[in-house]
Amino acid sequence: MAEYRKVYGLGAEFESAAALMHAAEKIRDAGFSKWDVHTPFPIHGMDKAMGLGKSWLSAPVFIGGTTGLLTAVCLEMIPSFSLYKLIVHGKPYDWRTIPAFFPIMFELTVLFSAFTTVFSLMVMNQLPKWYHPVFNWERFARVTDDGFFLVIEARDPKFSETKTRALLEEIGGQHVTLIHD
Amino acid sequence: MSEAVATLETPKEVQRIPLVTNERSLHWITENVSSIVEARTPIWWWLAFFPCALLAMVGLCCIGYQISNGVGVWGENKTVGWAWDITNFVFWIGIGHAGTLISAILFLSRQKWRTSINRAAEAMTLFAVICAGIFPGIHVGRVWMAWYLAPIPDSYDIWPNFRSPLLWDVFAVSTYFTVSVLFWYTGLVPDLASLRDRAKSRVKKFAYGVFALGWRGSNRQWRHYEMAYLLLAGLSTPLVLSVHSVVSFDFATSILPGWHTTIFPPYFVAGAIFGGFAMVLTIMLPARLLYPQLDDMVTRQHVDKMAKIILLTGSIVGYAYLMELYIAYYGQNKFEMFTFFHQRASLGFNEGGWYNKYYYAMMFCNVISPQIFWSKWARSNYIVVFITSMFVNAGMWYERFVIIATSLAQDFLPSSWHHYHPSWIEIWTFCGTFGIFLSLFLLFMRFLPMICAFEVKAVTPHADPHHYRPTANSGGPATGALGPHDAPAKEGHH
Known part of the structure; x- marks a missing residue:
């Protein structure tokens, strides 16, 4: 046949x-x-x-996570420090408020890493x-x-x-x- | 070395109960997981789906009514500016936590019993987060302006306040939902391939085939797949802990008595896991009853372990309640004292705070009722487990209501004190989210494999290549012939 x-x-x-x-x-x-x-x-x-050997999938994920972190840093700091300074309750609004930016930095690191994991998995497989x-x-x-x-x-x-x-x-x-x- | 493993006899007293009971074969697992989806829709499914879908429609109508008339149709007032909406949001988002805990944290800690319940728990997570997302979405009032939450440099050049916990919440919840979807789908692919290969009709073969992505179970694929799963679990573990921490920041970063406490993040996370496991049991126990073939996969030890987690997290929550009371006393701040000892833990139902009966209901449901799980009898009696998890579901809702209503209704200025009563629109919106949740879960049961079949297969004795090493006298691997107690203790709990 x-x-x-x-x-x-x-x-x-x-x-x-x-x-x-x-x-x-x-x-x-x-x-x-x-x-x-x-x-x-x-x-x-x-x-x-x-x-x-060991799967090297973690390499792109590391790059993805770093990109996420940098995205969050730029996304939060550029508007908050220069483009659109938001003064709430007369509190400081400069680099000293950096701890308030950590939650979003963390979330975007995870989000970008997860997307990179799934897309790298599809590409590598x-x-x-x-x-x-x-x-x-x-x-x-x-x-x-x-x-x-x-x-x-x-x-x-x-x-x-x-x-x-x-x-x-x-x-x-x-x-x-x-x-x- | 492997020969040594094969002949190693585990002493009887330390042998573990097998994860899949009755020595089921690999094919039996595929058959019994897939047949749920492949069989004709049972009558009970329609009987369950219709009322749930109706309830969901009622909820959606209430949401439509609220959107067209404004937030004024709710019972909120100037003093209690958010009540049921944020209560329901925190309630649903908390329920979502069990799914990720089971799929990520128990995966990293090598708790292999998770395999048979993780799929359903993850689905539950997604549906609970969908229900949660409705409430802040509609509470913004003009929902068509909800995109203001996202940091989009629009024509007005206005940016959101990145230092606000409410914006952190937007990021935390949307990240949580997206990552949970990715994790869930990644786990589904091999089982969708299984449904594809078994499908009789062309439509089903095509539909499952498209979503199975052409998965062919090759080891060169599994190698990356396992790494991807590990990475997703590693990413989801801090994520799940962060989500409810961020939700608790909505309260903890404010200065209201009863909210402004550092204990909130761990206390909320423990409460979320507590409430989430109660919901997993609320759903899995009836599912087991309706599909008796699941009994060998979702065994008594699964229910037993979930009951133990409820006992543990319930006790942590109880500790947090008592610690809050103690710190209020120790701090001697009169507003804090008033919130805790007048509005919440006050005696006398008429002279005391307005909401103290809810406080005691919460104490009973969340702290006292799970203590029954110290007894092995209670953990193995499904009716007791089911009733207790219902108490926990209710208790966790009361907890959020008590936190929100007591701190807001009677705050610093007695002249602005105001009672809060939900309007019927609010009540039916909340009931409607149960309809949405249950309808989505029933659809999930009908169209997708409820149990992660490939992971269950991987924890059976047949999957262990070392144990089944053919020896000279056995003449070859005897698939499925070994008894449950012949399996070496490889489950690796604790």
């Missing part, structure tokens, strides 16, 4: 989180680079099993992406239920349809299937 379509990769299903993690360790040690595991929930220790070749595999729908999958992409330099299939079967993969683009 789908012979004319490009091969995306090979997918294998595993019995449990533990079985998938061992498989991931073996695929990592075999030197593959373009591969991924798909699970219904994050598995503790999987990053290490896949040879991935390349979401939204409503089409992906893995969705062509019928068994894959169970990934959001109780399925544990490992997919090696065809563009991996070590990929070979027969050898990779044999490797996946050897490490306990079931229903090893060729996924088309």
Whole structure:
């Protein structure tokens, strides 16, 4: 049916989180680079099993938070100190009133950081992406239920349809299937 | 090392109760969370939704009437310039705090029992903040001028006063709502993907599919997702503490007796968590009754733990009440003494302050009634828990009313003393917000997964890759075959 379509990769299903993690360790040690595991929930220790480091999402969030803080500083201080000096009850209105600006500084830092977190998450995960070749595999729908999958992409330099299939079967993969683009 | 973990036997007396009882499988969790949304709308849902929606409409009509006629349709006067509106605002915003506490603070403190209640509690937070936002919005009088609250350099070149606690409140509440929406939606994505993959009709597949963003549960995604969730929890934790602190500044930075106290921020935050958990129980206990399949996820220990939090925060609130009285006595300021010992804690219902009966109602509901949770029997009896949380809901409303009305109605100058009575418009506006809150919650139950299924799955024994390491004699991982007591104590409470 789908012979004319490009091969995306090979997918294998595993019995449990533990079985998938061992498989991931073996695929990592075999030197593959373009591969991924798909699970219904994050598995503790999987990053290490896949040879991935710590997520660097916190870096953009730090920049976002700093931007929020600076925005609040400018937003509050420029009008209050120069554009529109508001004197209430004859109290001071200069830099000595700085503690009164802290709540809004805090709130805007949090607001900007939260937006940066969510948008960076989407950018780094390349979401939204409503089409992906893995969705062509019928068994894959169970990934959001109780399925544990490992997919090696065809563009991996070590990929070979027969050898990779044999490797996946050897490490306990079931229903090893060729996924088309 | 992992082999050692797998063979480590937890002594019987320190074993924990499993978070998901009856050794349920992963598929069972998906099935029972999603089936609530997928099944035909039950009759009781319509029976509940119609009165709630009607009440919401009544509330909206009252708001419309108030907007077209002005704030004069309320019972406020020159002495009591704000009463029910600010009471209701603080009441609703306080209720919102439990959701973020469960999703953020309990996440950072690794309280894994939070997983089955956080989604519903977060939804409750959003709906409560929506109800809260109505009151200051309409109290400004000319609502079409509400944009003056935002620092927009308009043609008049007028800027808001950034040193005013009321402006801090605008920022705090709008930030809180926005961050809560982001947090809630981030948590929803994997479960929306689950509904997408199970959907039979094209419309549902499309609708859930669009909002699931094409989530495919890949570990390269989970890696960033977990970090994002951690960051959002880390950001929400100080945020939730700041919001009610800022709300309390509305009072504490003024010079009225009874308001001008430094104890307000922690006292308000404890009260908010207290009232919020009571509302979570008020909603979750009937939900459990209507959906018995939730029993294995929202277990007795969840109710027990929430009751303990109510006991703790209720006692903190009780301490704050007593400390306020003591400081009023210790300070010997006669206005402060008058507020606390005449208007609030005075004996004799006719000679004393005008509102002392509400003070005693508050004391009973907030300080005395939760003390029943010292008993394990009370914590495990759902009827007792439900009734107590109703007392707490009422008590927290009384608390805000007492703080606001007593300090305003009889202040420094006896010639300006004035009673306050709510008008029927005010009463029905407040009732209407309950309609809005409950209607939104019923719609949420109908269309979105009420329980965070992927997080519940992640705290089952099947999710632990070390525990399920296949050994030579077991011949492979036996998914779901282990008993609850075989699980090592990894829940990590306390």
